[in-house]
Amino acid sequence: xxxxxxxxxxxxxxxxxxxxxxxxxxxxxxxxxxxxxxxxxxxxxxxxxxxxxxxxxxxxxxxxxxxxxxxxxxxxxxxxxxxxxxxxxxxxxxxxxxxxxxxxxxxxxxxxxxxxxxxxxxxxxxxxxxxxxxxxxxxxxxxxxxxxxxxxxxxxxxxxxxxxxxxxxxxxxxxxxxxxxxxxxxxxxxxxxxxxxxxxxxxxxxxxxxxxxxxxxxxxxxxxxxxxxxxxxxxxxxxxxxxxxxxxxxxxxxxxxxxxxxxxxxxxxxxxxxxxxxxxxxxxxxxxxxxxxxxxxxxxxxxxxxxxxxxxxxxxxxxxxxxxxxxxxxxxxxxxxxxxxxxxxxxxxxxxxxxxxxxxxxxxxxxxxxxxxxxxxxxxxxxxxxxxxxxxxxxxxxxxxxxxxxxxxxxxxxxxxxxxxxxxxxxxxxxxxxxxxxxxxxxxxxxxxxxxxxxxxxxxxxxxxxxxxxxxxxxxxxxxxxxxxx
Numbered sequence: 001x002x003x004x005x006x007x008x009x010x011x012x013x014x015x016x017x018x019x020x021x022x023x024x025x026x027x028x029x030x031x032x033x034x035x036x037x038x039x040x041x042x043x044x045x046x047x048x049x050x051x052x053x054x055x056x057x058x059x060x061x062x063x064x065x066x067x068x069x070x071x072x073x074x075x076x077x078x079x080x081x082x083x084x085x086x087x088x089x090x091x092x093x094x095x096x097x098x099x100x101x102x103x104x105x106x107x108x109x110x111x112x113x114x115x116x117x118x119x120x121x122x123x124x125x126x127x128x129x130x131x132x133x134x135x136x137x138x139x140x141x142x143x144x145x146x147x148x149x150x151x152x153x154x155x156x157x158x159x160x161x162x163x164x165x166x167x168x169x170x171x172x173x174x175x176x177x178x179x180x181x182x183x184x185x186x187x188x189x190x191x192x193x194x195x196x197x198x199x200x201x202x203x204x205x206x207x208x209x210x211x212x213x214x215x216x217x218x219x220x221x222x223x224x225x226x227x228x229x230x231x232x233x234x235x236x237x238x239x240x241x242x243x244x245x246x247x248x249x250x251x252x253x254x255x256x257x258x259x260x261x262x263x264x265x266x267x268x269x270x271x272x273x274x275x276x277x278x279x280x281x282x283x284x285x286x287x288x289x290x291x292x293x294x295x296x297x298x299x300x301x302x303x304x305x306x307x308x309x310x311x312x313x314x315x316x317x318x319x320x321x322x323x324x325x326x327x328x329x330x331x332x333x334x335x336x337x338x339x340x341x342x343x344x345x346x347x348x349x350x351x352x353x354x355x356x357x358x359x360x361x362x363x364x365x366x367x368x369x370x371x372x373x374x375x376x377x378x379x380x381x382x383x384x385x386x387x388x389x390x391x392x393x394x395x396x397x398x399x400x401x402x403x404x405x406x407x408x409x410x411x412x413x414x415x416x417x418x419x420x421x422x423x424x425x426x427x428x429x430x431x432x433x434x435x436x437x438x439x440x441x442x443x444x445x446x447x448x449x450x451x452x453x454x455x456x457x458x459x460x461x462x463x464x465x466x467x468x469x470x471x472x473x474x475x476x477x478x479x480x481x482x483x484x485x486x
């Protein structure tokens with residue numbers, strides 16, 4: 001354990017010695033906790049970050065001559081960019097059978113916005129069964145074992161806020177039938193929150209530094225710092241399937257997507273990618289989705305980048321093609337495949353370091369002079385975070401694949417309205433209805449065309465309509481008002 005003198009020696013050269021102002025008032029447990037916090041922070045890097053992101057406010061710059069990013073259409077036979085679905089699927093299945101794929105979920109959030117106290121991954125999301133999100137993802141991994149005979153390793157990034165509760169939840173549910181050795185948990189990193197006027201670290205209390213999660217981009221650093229990347233390498237993993245915890249119908253081990261990432265898509269996707277992404281067409285110009293764009297000129301010409309909807313001028317977002325479609329159409333759903341070696345390079349090569357993003361926030365803290373609580377009425381702090389999609393422009397090759405939002409995107413973010421539990425259940429039901437109808441099952445529908453029933457298809461039963469048809473035991477018809485889980 002560091003002594004008070006060694007702690008001061010870290011803090012004073014970077015102008016942060018106020019962190020120890022109340023040391024003498026702390027009990028031994030509080031001193032130990034503060035010491036652990038201090039030792040976990042990279043203080044040497046802090047002056048540069050303060051200069052770049054607090055004293056200065058970096059301005060976002062659009063890619064030069066910004067263009068819509070090219071993407072592979074959901075229909076592989078489309079005239080615009082045809083691709084070989086069968087070859088991609090065969091390659092992806094080969095990767096799965098060879099144990100070259102890992103699943104990676106970012107699950108550091110709480111369900112508080114949903115009125116749920118606990119890790120968001122524990123939230124009951126199944127339209128019929130009320131299965132927790134974690135259980136729905138476990139079903140997909142178990143389904144891959146049924147089909148390919150390999151236990152896909154699952155890496156789960158938690159946060160200091162929910163780590164212990166997540167582990168307890170998995171233990172209470174016996175890891176949902178997964179081998180315990182194939183599931184690995186690790187915590188997201190945090191950054192100190194900074195005073196917007198001075199750049200000094202804010203104190204949450206007399207014995208605690210105010211911190212914030214380092215963003216979903218920090219997940220790539222956490223993979224490395226936790227030893228998870230080394231574990232993947234030892235297992236022979238070459239491709240990491242990245243997804244977020246709030247989407248219960250994500251196709252998290254999609255062999256077609258994996259094969260395209262590996263360069264098996266034919267002429268439209270001839271090279272293996274460092275990072276690949278799925279997109280859905282924006283429903284309307286103002287929809288709040290990040291957009292896949294490309295550099296039209298400059299040293300990164302042709303490189304793909306995601307531009308936040310708030311950063312792309314609305315006149316560009318409203319531009320339309322002659323056929324009436326939006327010109328900037330490709331919206332991100334935060335589903336990616338990353339090469340393991342690429343993630344290793346992001347963590348070990350300074351030229352590939354992800355940038356930080358500045359967010360101004362109201363951060364409760366204490367007055368460093370008096371120790372009295374401060375409840376700010378205006379933004380008093382800067383939080384720094386990284387975004388995983390900032391790795392895209394560093395890729396020599398990247399694939400963007402279109403998917404149908406009903407097939408793969410039913411997020412649960414809000415208590416009501418769009419992206420709520422209710423809207424997710426509706427999408428789960430609509431997807432299941434489409435699959436069943438494609439298999440020849442009669443599904444009752446209301447006058448507005450929506451299913452007159454509630455349906456849920458486990459990812460262990462099927463991850464595609466083709467897998468559902470290949471299975472057994474489908475009913476001939478669904479009754480009105482029926483609640484059915486398959």
